Amino acid sequence: MRRREALRVVANESVGPYSLIRVERGSLDPGSPGQFFMLEAPGRPLPRPMSLCQAPPGELGFLLESIGPGTRALAAVEPREKIHVFGPLGNGYRLDVERPLLVGGGIGVAPFPYLSAVLGSPPAILGFRSDWHAEAASLVPNAEVVVEPTLVTERLRPDHDVLACGPEPMLEAVRELAPNAQLAWEAPMACGYGACYGCSVEIDGVLKRLCVAGPVLEAA
Numbered sequence: 001m002r003r004r005e006a007l008r009v010v011a012n013e014s015v016g017p018y019s020l021i022r023v024e025r026g027s028l029d030p031g032s033p034g035q036f037f038m039l040e041a042p043g044r045p046l047p048r049p050m051s052l053c054q055a056p057p058g059e060l061g062f063l064l065e066s067i068g069p070g071t072r073a074l075a076a077v078e079p080r081e082k083i084h085v086f087g088p089l090g091n092g093y094r095l096d097v098e099r100p101l102l103v104g105g106g107i108g109v110a111p112f113p114y115l116s117a118v119l120g121s122p123p124a125i126l127g128f129r130s131d132w133h134a135e136a137a138s139l140v141p142n143a144e145v146v147v148e149p150t151l152v153t154e155r156l157r158p159d160h161d162v163l164a165c166g167p168e169p170m171l172e173a174v175r176e177l178a179p180n181a182q183l184a185w186e187a188p189m190a191c192g193y194g195a196c197y198g199c200s201v202e203i204d205g206v207l208k209r210l211c212v213a214g215p216v217l218e219a220a
């Protein structure tokens, strides 16, 4: 069940250009891989959606890329500070897959450490724009890493069940090659639980709230 709680920051570590923020779990349920939490961004009016990256005993871990004011505020949190965390939210990956293959690009790697732990370390193909960004691949076991100009789609294995997360052009390209893939999409989100309609996207010709219908959707 989703809850909102002020959780103490245990650590804020750099992983290449990304920040791995670990907080005490409190009474929050980690949920299922691919679900997300709304994290208070200190000093900002709205929280920011983040996929759960790691769920070690007693903790929740989030991997984030600083791209704007909210993520910059989150990347600056210090151990012992408390931030409000709300979740788990949305629909994660369907886990009844026979031959999983995780396919991620950039910060899209964020949900994979938890997903990989739950699925028993399946193979992964991870793409990054530089060797520095590729340091995040160390969080995902059994990963083949490609760095631009090589793209993850060049290494896709069509006989696998693809579970993907990454930038929209990557997801579109994966969808073309693996029509049965599960894809984790993004949209700006203000509430995370269906109240604000800020995350409305067109799915099958109908406007749907991504926070409720997704963020993981079947490619088909």
Ligand SMILES: Cc1cc2nc3c(=O)[nH]c(=O)nc-3n(C[C@H](O)[C@H](O)[C@H](O)COP(=O)(O)OP(=O)(O)OC[C@H]3O[C@@H](n4cnc5c(N)ncnc54)[C@H](O)[C@@H]3O)c2cc1C
Pocket: 036, 048, 049, 050, 051, 052, 062, 063, 064, 065, 066, 067, 068, 069, 070, 071, 072, 107, 110, 111, 185, 186, 187, 188, 189, 215
């Ligand atoms: C379900 C979900 C899970 C996410 N998980 C992670 C995660 O694990 N790690 C992580 O680093 N980021 C994740 N994100 C993206 C993250 O929430 C945004 O990067 C963050 O909210 C940006 O806030 P900001 O204030 O730093 O930047 P802003 O100033 O809000 O945005 C900077 C730029 O990015 C664009 N943008 C912002 N948010 C989004 C979005 N959600 N989709 C598309 N474009 C956007 C803005 O239009 C703007 O151009 C996730 C998003 C969603 C919806």
Ligand code: FES
Pocket: 188, 189, 190, 191, 192, 193, 194, 195, 196, 197, 198, 199, 200, 209, 210, 211, 212
């Ligand atoms: S984020 Fe508010 S309805 Fe989806």
